[in-house]
Amino acid sequence: MKAHRITLLAACAMAASLSLAQTPAKLKIGLMLPYTGTYAALGIAIENGFRLQIAEQGGKLAGREIEFVKVDDESDPSKATDNVNKLVKRDNVDVLVGSVHSGVAMAMAKVAKDTGTLLIVPNAGADIVTGAMCAPNIFRSSFSNWQPAYAMGEVALKKGAKKAVTITHKYAAGDESVKGFREAFEKGGGQIVKDLSLPFPGVEFQALLTEIASLKPDVVYTFFAGGAAVKFVKDYSAAGLKKSIPLYGAGFLTDGTLDAQGADADGLFTTLHYADSLGTPRDNAFRLAYAKTYKMQPDVYAVQGYDAAQILAIGAAAVKGDLSKKAEFASAVEKAKIDSPRGPFMLSKAHNPVQDIYLRQVTGKENKLVSIAIKGLADPARGCKM
Ligand code: BEZ
Numbered sequence: 001m002k003a004h005r006i007t008l009l010a011a012c013a014m015a016a017s018l019s020l021a022q023t024p025a026k027l028k029i030g031l032m033l034p035y036t037g038t039y040a041a042l043g044i045a046i047e048n049g050f051r052l053q054i055a056e057q058g059g060k061l062a063g064r065e066i067e068f069v070k071v072d073d074e075s076d077p078s079k080a081t082d083n084v085n086k087l088v089k090r091d092n093v094d095v096l097v098g099s100v101h102s103g104v105a106m107a108m109a110k111v112a113k114d115t116g117t118l119l120i121v122p123n124a125g126a127d128i129v130t131g132a133m134c135a136p137n138i139f140r141s142s143f144s145n146w147q148p149a150y151a152m153g154e155v156a157l158k159k160g161a162k163k164a165v166t167i168t169h170k171y172a173a174g175d176e177s178v179k180g181f182r183e184a185f186e187k188g189g190g191q192i193v194k195d196l197s198l199p200f201p202g203v204e205f206q207a208l209l210t211e212i213a214s215l216k217p218d219v220v221y222t223f224f225a226g227g228a229a230v231k232f233v234k235d236y237s238a239a240g241l242k243k244s245i246p247l248y249g250a251g252f253l254t255d256g257t258l259d260a261q262g263a264d265a266d267g268l269f270t271t272l273h274y275a276d277s278l279g280t281p282r283d284n285a286f287r288l289a290y291a292k293t294y295k296m297q298p299d300v301y302a303v304q305g306y307d308a309a310q311i312l313a314i315g316a317a318a319v320k321g322d323l324s325k326k327a328e329f330a331s332a333v334e335k336a337k338i339d340s341p342r343g344p345f346m347l348s349k350a351h352n353p354v355q356d357i358y359l360r361q362v363t364g365k366e367n368k369l370v371s372i373a374i375k376g377l378a379d380p381a382r383g384c385k386m
Contacts, residue, residue: 024063024064024321025064026064026065026066026067027061027062027064027065027066027067027094027095027316027321027323028067028069028091028092028093028094028095029066029067029068029069029093029094029095029097029312030069030071030084030087030088030091030093030095030096030097030098031047031050031068031069031070031071031097031098032070032071032073032080032083032084032087032096032097032098032099032104032108033046033047033070033071033072033073033097033098033099033100033122034072034073034074034075034099034100034101034104035070035072036072036074037074037075037201037227038075038200038201038203038225038226038227038228039075039100039101039225039226039227040226040227041226041227041256041301042100042123042225042226042256042301043072043099043100045256045298045299045301045302045305046100046122046123046301046302046304046305046308047070047305048290048293048294048298048302048305049122049290049298049301049302049303049304049305049306049307049308049309050097050122050305050306050308050309051309052289052290052293052294052302052306052309053305053306053307053309053310053313054066054309054313055293056289057309057313061312061313061316061317061321062316062317062319062320062321063320063321064316064321069087069091069093071083071086071087071098073098073099073101073104075099075100075101075103075104075200075201076101076104077101077103077104077106077107080099080103080104080106080107080108081107081110081111084096084098084107084108084111084112085111088111088115088117093117094118094323095117095118095119095120095312095323096108096111096112096117096118096119096120097119097120097122097308097312098119098121098122098124099121099122099123099124100122100123100124100301101124101171101173102124102125102126102145102171102172102173102176103126103171103172104124105121105123105124105126105129106124106126106128106129106133106172108121109121109126109128109129109133109135109138110133112135112137112138113133113135113137113138116137116326117137118137118139118315118323118326118329119137119138119139120139120140120141120308120311120312121138121139121140121141121142121308122141122142122301122304122305122307122308123142123301123304124142124173125142125143125144125145125146125147125173125176125177126144126145126172126173126176127144127145127146127172127176127379127382128172128383129144130144130348130350130351130352130379130381130384131144131350131379131381131382131383131384132382132383132384134350134351134381134383134384134385134386135386136326136327136330136386137326137330138351139311139333139347139351140347140351140352140353141304141305141307141308141310141311141338141353142273142304142307142353143272143273143352143353143355143379144176144352144379145172145173145176145177145180145223145250146176146177146179146180146183146379146380147180147273147355147357147377147379148177148180148250148251148270148271148272148273148357149176149177149178149179149180149181149184149221149223149250149271150180150181150183150184150374150377151184151271151357151359151373151374151377152181152184152221152248152249152250152270152271152373153180153181153182153183153184153185153186153187153188153190153221154184154185154188154373154374155248155269155271155359155373156181156185156190156219156221156248157184157185157188157189157190159219159246159269160218161185161190161217161218161219161246162189162190162191162218163190163191163192163193163217163218163219164181164185164190164191164192164193164217164218164219164220164221165192165193165194165195165196165212165215165217165219165220165221166178166181166182166192166194166195166196166220166221166222167195167196167197167208167212167220167221167222167232168196168197168222168223168224169197169198169199169200169201169202169223169224169228170197170198170199170200171199171200173223173225174197174200174223174224177223177250178195178221178223181221185221193215193217194211194215194217196208196211196212201227201228202228203227203228203231203232205231205232205235205236206235206239209235209236209239209241210239212241212245213239213240213241216245217245218245218246219245219246219247219248220236220241220245220246220247220248221248221249222247222248222249222250222253223249223250223252223253224249224252224253225252225253225255226252226256226257229249229252229253229254229257229261230257230260230261232253233247233253233254233257233261233264233265233268234261234264236264237264238264242264246269247268248268248269248270249268249270250270250271250272251270251271251272251273251274251300251358251360251367252270252272252300253268253270254268254270254360254362254367255270255272255274255299255300255301255367256299256300256301258362258365258366258367259365265362266362266363266364267361267362267363268361268362269359269360269361269370270359270360270361270362270367271357271358271359271360271373272300272357272358272360272367273300273342273353273355273356273357273358274299274300274303274341274342274358274367275358275360275367275368275369276297276360276366276367276368276369277366277367277368277369278341278342278343278369279369280341280343282339282340282341282343283341283342286298286303286306286341287341290302297365298341300342303340303341303342306340306341307338307340307341307342310338310339310340311333311336311338311347314332314333314336314338315329315330315332315333316329317332318331318332318333319332330351333347333351334347334349334351338353342355342356343355343356348378348379348381349381349384349386350379350381350384350386352378352379352381354376354377354378355376355377356372356374356375356376356377357372357373357374357377358370358371358372358373359371359372359373
């Protein structure tokens, strides 16, 4: 009787360990995005795009079910280090995905670098993340702040502008965007007569708009996104400036914002790595799937979230779900051509997309493709030693 019980116990233990062996642990993804504040809609679109790609992979990556651990980072850099440390040290996530705000992403990159945790940045353009902070375990599915801005500097020159005023939120993304614009614009003989800014996430634009009116530049270059972009475009128009001084921007100015901006955005030119009317079979399929799933149109943030999940899927497949194999993960991603709705792209040595930057113009509710402003633009990755 006793021997029988022992055999039974042993059989149960074996069955349990077999079933454990057959069911790999869930893959834990730390999603650190803004779900409140001026960039809330951007965070939601990124998560939507990310989940859509995971669903297209059958809900699993390399046979592992997915568990999301979500944090609302509030686009607040002062809380970012604590937030990301909790994901890494308390929740033991396998990979970090985030964020939107450059200041938050820099804190995430520091922790990722120090701990060796995989990080995929699905928006924040901080040049340093794929510049001086570049690392084998850090990847970006979006852009560097330099990329769309540099392209717009060239576009402004081609349109005949000689004197520009810039206006942005005063933080890394705005500063770097203006710097990228300046680099191209001054190289071609343009002059920036004044840089204007206000603290993030302020939207008291009135005094700055009055200053623009008195400076009378040929064009205004701007970086604003999310809720602030909506208000800026509306205020610029209400101040009567839209009729007299062309407003150019990095494409975040009019992406995901057109419903709220209405006619005030009509006709605006921007540069970005996505447009609403690419018309490729790949983009059409993505847009249809996104609209069916979420009952809304995708924007650049949704594309970047979708592509962050594609990068993760490629790396995870290469290491058969064992994300501790960082070098093999990186090597697979480095060789991959990402089949993005924006058009196929590869990552640079510094792990930033090398991609076409489109010139778009707002027509009704769309950022319509005008032309390719710069083909296959690679960020200079200044300071990256990898
Ligand atoms: C940034 O902070 O890097 C950023 C935020 C919103 C849109 C684009 C860039």
